[in-house]
Amino acid sequence: MPQNEYIEESIKRHGRRLDYAERKRKREAREAHKSSQFAQKVTGLRAKMYNKKRHSEKIQMKKTIKQHEEKNAKQKDTEAVPEGAVPGYLLDREGQQRAKVLSNMIKQKRKEKAGKWNVPLPKVRGIAEDEMFKVLRSGKTKGKSWKRMVTKATFVGDGFTRKPPKYERFIRPSALRYKKAHVTHPELKATFCLPIIGVKKNPQSPLYTQLGVLTKGTVVEVNVSELGLVTTGGKVVWGKYAQITNNPELDGCVNALLLV
């Protein structure tokens, strides 16, 4: 029993023997043989006590080994019943069919949880007026410059007719008009090409909303009757909001994310 810590101090100062690790390993490996030799030689009361101790150690060791084995061996859990019960006529069919309809229960729960105007793109880049409009000069000597042409994608309704060209202030070129949008359902990750019903709100300015300009972040209403959604009252849902996620004037198509 060392008094004070002179052994530890010496180890700290001078380190250990060079073959310390090897000797330690070999000594530990011999432990099993040594203890078994001792158990065979010892007699009397000492033997009884020693055997008792070894017996309890053996039981402990067996328990830990069994525990380790259980962790490794994966047994089929007979109690667990898999999710997604379907009747026989729906088994072994591709999941493609499921992509078109989301269960009404989940939709209800989600509506209750989230606020209604929880949009995927809360902030968008501000667009300056000179980027949005191109000035068109008119008049005999092209002196008047009150006409503007929209340089971004727009949506005009079904029954749109141009105002008389002399009084048209904002011109929306027909090449930049879009009727359909590629709408992605956020959970199902399925994309559908749905017709646009109208522009609900353009975050840049109410003027753009009125003109029907489609820029990134605009909330539009799309016709979802193709998806076959039904409310609990039995009514068919045919219009839903979606937010535009790309720059349509650069891509040539309108991509949107459905707001469920």
Add this chain to the structure above:
Amino acid sequence: MTENSHVIAQFYNEEGTASGPALSLPVDVNPEQLALLLNSLLGNEEDPLPYTFEVAETEIANTLDHDIIQQGKQSTEETFKILYRPQAVFRVRAVTRCSSSLTGHTDAILCVSFSPCGTMLASGGGDTTVRIWDLNTETPQHLLKGHKHWVQHVSWSPNGKYLASAGMDGLVIIWEPRSGKQHAVLKGHSKWVSALAWEPLHLNSACRRLASSSADGTVRVWDVVKKQLEFSMAQHTAPVMCVKWAGDGLIYSGSRDKTIKVWASTGPYPGKLVKALTGHAHWVTTLALSTDGVLRTGANDHTGKIYKDEEEAQKRALQRYEQAIALNPERLCSGSDDFTMYLWPNKSEEVEGKKAAPKRMVGHQKTVNHVSFSPDGRYIASASFDKSVKLWDSRDGKFVASLRGHVAEVYQVVWSSDSRMLLSCSKDSTIKLWDIKTKKMKMELPGHLDEVFTVDWSPSGDKAASGSKDKTLKIGLDEKDRGREKAWREIEVGTKEHIGNIDEPHGV
């Protein structure tokens, strides 16, 4: 212009033989007058039977004048061939509203079935239990546990004594519905069991034998009393999706290997393959027999009479069966993933030894999921994944009408016992009631929160039940049951084990 003019008409029955002499009828005669006339001609004035009349395949709904002459279907110069068809004597009222929503299942409900007498209802679900519901109080009666996996199909024996349930674990369990105890567990299938069919009552009054089809390609016939396998038929090479036990003792099994195999259940070699019906180009999803309605109910008919004696019940069942096949021979209709259906003729329809060819019914644009004959054997209704239900004539397989209204796949279709109305359930969570006379939707029953997987109409006609993925069972009532509603409001709503959602104003 044609108010007082007359036409020469002759009544013909369904087989084409004339009954009664040629008559001179005024053109403004309506169906009620025609019925009176026909009843007096046939001699049943005391007990008049209802009939429908049609000329040149157009039904007379208003008057002869309005429907036939003014539509230009037939000129007044020729003799009118008025074809009459008997209708069911009893009338089933339309199911108009949901009386209650039964909760209790903890997972989607996959199958629902009324007992042949119409008083008990059994439902099996994804939570591996089968529940029996008491229809008078609309509360759970028994909870039957035993399956280890989803319960795919529940089927009542024709005498109402046993209830069989088939599960994804490959077991067929027989229960005693009145006591709620398990009677037998039939092990043998190595994969999930898809369908069950009991032997008809008129062949065996003890209702001992049951056929089950499984995804391992075999059809096994079990003896319920001995609780063991009788024989097994293993010729299919793909999962067998449906099995039907016909009234003449033949067992039909339709499988995903595109064939339907016909087996003998009696005779010197039970379990022998009698015939293999090929023709479909893809999986066979469903089978229906023209005598399905009669075989399912056994001896119970609309009068609600209960036969205590087995012999009497068997005689009555045989009587009803023979009545049904006298009008139309027992035929099989199969629907498939190849968007078509085949109407297979009966053996008795062979002409001069040459086998009659099956009639191909084309028109659906997606998989035909469920096919059902009307109880009087006149029409076939088919539900398909193309969102429509189509009606076909069962004699020659001709298309009659298309019933549109659903916005998603139609899963199942079920007839009322008087063959006047049709219920269809769909993935869009609604159930629609269709009127056959007008071929239009009569009633819509929304209210489920998720896909409706199964629907059934009680054989006694007054109730319909539907089971859905939203774990509830809804029972629909007709208008006249308002008096009873007051009675069960006083009953205390359940113990902590079961909750019955009475008084929920769904669809009212």
